[in-house]
Amino acid sequence: MAEITLKNLSVRFGAFNAVDDVSLTVKNGEFVVYLGPSGCGKTTTLRCIAGLVKASSGDVLFDGVRVNELSASERNIAMVFQFVSLYPHLSIKENIVFPLKARGVAKAQIARKLDWVTEIFKLGDELARYPSALPPGARQKVALARAVIREPAVLLLDEPLSAIDEQFREEMRWELGHLQRQLGVTTIYVTHDQREAMSLADRIVLMNNSRIVQVSEPDRMFFEPIDVFAGQFIGSPSMNLIDLAPVEGGLKLGDGDVTLTALRDRLPAWALSSKRPLKLGVRPLNVHLTDDADGVAIPVDDVFSVGRERFFSFRIGDTIHQGVDKRRSPSSSGGSVHFDPAGLLFFDAATGRRVDAEVAA
Ligand SMILES: Nc1ncnc2c1ncn2[C@@H]1O[C@H](COP(=O)(O)OP(=O)(O)O)[C@@H](O)[C@H]1O
Ligand SMILES: [Mg+2]
DSSP: OOOEEEEEEEEEETTEEEEEEEEEEEOTTOEEEEEOSTTSSHHHHHHHHHTSSOOSEEEEEETTEEOTTSOGGGTTEEEEOSSOOOOTTSOHHHHHHHHHHHTTOOHHHHHHHHHHHHHHHTOGGGTTSOGGGSOHHHHHHHHHHHHHTTOOSEEEEESTTTTSOHHHHHHHHHHHHHHHHHHTOEEEEEESOHHHHHHHOSEEEEEETTEEEEEEOHHHHHHSOSBHHHHHHSSSSOOEEEEEEEETTEEEETTTTEEEEHHHHTOOHHHHTOSSOEEEEEOGGGEEEESSTTSBOOOEEEEEEETTEEEEEEEETTEEEEEEOOOSSOOSSOOEEEEOGGGEEEEETTTOBEEOHHHHO
């Protein structure tokens, strides 16, 4: 196990900053997930930690010791990528023990470690088979077994599940989380899939445009996004974002004629008197339809089901937003829209940063 520290780390390719001044400490045994859209610098960061890409400036430290000049093989890390390359002409067993054999580890010890990973990854029935005989999910498990058999200080995983069928991905994700906790190995996992990040991470590192946007536990990232980007990147369907304009006793939504009022929608006093233009962020989960007249009268566009959930869309100005219809027996006609006061997030319209009572003053 190891603690990893990135200190003002930057990686430039020519004039392009792929990683821009990133600082972070990953604790011993922690499971950190790097999350962000394609091209934001996740893989480059991971490769820099692995020693496969050189830092242009800043430092990488393992347990407080600078490792910038150490090669990948000197760093005691193991890496698993999206597309696994097992040796096709070797059996599963031979594939798994390969890293130990290559290091000249004694036979008895290899046997012991093989038993250990076989047990953890439940690969007993597969050992004598060949990679081509295994489905992708099982092959990925073999790759993980091969990665951990030499007990690396750090496990680096780059979208390891994205080539696996949806059906097995969920199961593998669960197993992977379970395994990491069992092994207690410091793990950095890269993905663009927010659901994967939410279900696996001790902490999520959210990246955008080569920089860190927010570092926090999954729940906190969901309930207290630092800005509009974080609010909309996490959660599915995506957070609605609506312009607000102060009017007498409330806040007008968008450029339509719909107003949230202090009393009915329990708007915080500071938001009502805020001097800066705000945007309202509200997740579909926190907008529902009500048959009572206590909601906001907004024309409902459409009601539709996705799986067991029923969603609806409503229009403010030209923008379509979404909510969740939680009524047991919905009446097809009418209904009004209710915003859950606890689910209202306010953002500075100019900067996109979330504001609350403390910073709104
Ligand atoms: N070896 C390289 N040479 C030049 N540009 C690169 C190289 N590796 C990555 N990049 C660029 O750096 C940016 C970040 O890439 P990457 O770290 O792979 O993003 P992510 O993993 O988040 O999708 C991308 O725009 C990519 O094209
Ligand atoms: Mg990548």
